[in-house]
Every structure is written in structure tokens, then in C-alpha cells.
């Protein structure tokens with residue numbers, strides 16, 4: 001399905017960088033990232049078990065995650081938003097998804113994503129750490145969750161359980177790919193009431209937030 005394009009960027013240089021980067025990487029993305037995007041499958045299995053009627057992935061990339069859910073959660077309304085047209089070129093080859101070319105922080109509410117009442121599950125998988133406007137993205141995502149629904153985040157943490165030199169090298173590698181762990185993200189999630197689980201010596205974290213009724 002073709003992505004619905006309604007981007008009104010606040011940060012055009014960020015979007016331009018994403019398209020340059022993913023213009024090349026999108027061809028090998030799904031094959032290579034499974035090795036180090038740890039915890040992603042765990043979150044997908046949790047979402048599958050929650051059997052939601054509607055799911056939004058913010059920063060869906062190639063829509064590999066949404067396609068996985070489409071095969072397992074029959075009849076769910078599955079929607080993805082991404083700022084990169086290049087990634088959405090891959091995503092749009094997958095059937096049955098609603099895709100939007102949009103910056104996360106620019107999502108005004110669920111109505112503009114075809115779900116006026118909101119989504120039962122909203123999730124970020126390794127996308128928040130690439131979003132300079134992470135606070136706006138988190139607030140926009142929370143506005144899209146139905147009362148009583150759930151928000152999940154899985155992303156890189158700070159490698160705090162890894163030996164110093166390796167930790168430094170990993171953080172520098174990620175920064176060179178515009179990936180950055182912002183401690184404020186975890187503060188925001190915890191303040192909102194999320195549970196946070198570390199993965200493999202703080203390689204990653206998984207957060208689950210039940211949004212109030």
C-alpha cells in the first residue's frame with residue numbers, strides 16, 4: 001500500500017540525512033539489524049499476546065515489525081509512521097498496512113492516522129534513539145493511545161554492564177549512525193509510570209506503559 005504523504009517537517013536536515021542513510025541501508029536493513037536490535041522480538045511477542053485491535057508503530061522503517069504482527073494478529077488495524085521516504089519504499093511493498101510519511105513529533109493525534117478513537121497499542125522499536133525531538137515524539141505517541149491502552153518502547157540503553165573500552169566504542173559507533181541514548185527518555189517513561197527492563201547488560205531496555213483510563 002502506498003504511504004499517505006503529509007509531511008510538514010520541522011527538521012528538514014534530519015529527514016534529509018535519514019533518506020541519504022537509508023537510501024543505501026534499506027536494501028540490507030532487515031537482514032542485518034536482527035543481529036543487534038535486541039529485545040525487539042520480545043516486544044513483538046508481547047504485543048501479539050495482547051491481541052490488540054489496532055497498533056501504531058512510530059518510526060516503522062521497512063515495516064518488518066508490522067508485517068510480523070500482520071501474520072499473527074488477525075484482523076488488527078496496523079499503522080506505521082516514518083520520516084524516511086526511503087524506508088517507506090520498502091514498507092509499502094508489504095500488504096495490509098496503513099503507512100504515513102511523517103515526523104513522529106508532528107503527529108497531532110490518532111484521527112490523522114485513520115483511527116479517531118486511538119490505538120490500543122503504540123510502540124517504538126529502535127526509533128526514539130534516532131529522534132532529535134524525542135520528547136515531542138513521546139508526547140505525540142501517548143496522545144495516540146486509547147485510554148487503558150499500552151505503549152511499548154524498545155531501544156538502545158547505555159551498555160552500562162559492558163567493560164569500559166567496549167562501552168565507549170559501542171556508543172561512538174552508534175553516534176556515528178545518528179543514534180543516541182538520551183537519559184531523559186527513561187526519566188519521562190518512569191515518571192509516566194512505565195516499567196523498565198534491561199536487556200543484556202543494558203545493551204537495550206524494554207519499557208511498558210499502561211496509559212490511564
Ligand SMILES: C[S@@+](CC[C@H](N)C(=O)[O-])C[C@H]1O[C@@H](n2cnc3c(N)ncnc32)[C@H](O)[C@@H]1O
Pocket residue numbers: 018022033037040058059060061062063064065081082083084087102103104105124125126127128130131132133
Ligand atoms: C533503526 S530504524 C528502526 C525501524 C523499525 N522500527 C525496526 O525496529 O526495524 C529507525 C527508524 O526511525 C525513523 N525515524 C527517525 N527519526 C524519525 C522521526 N523524527 N519521525 C519518524 N520516524 C523517524 C527512521 O527513518 C527509521 O526508519
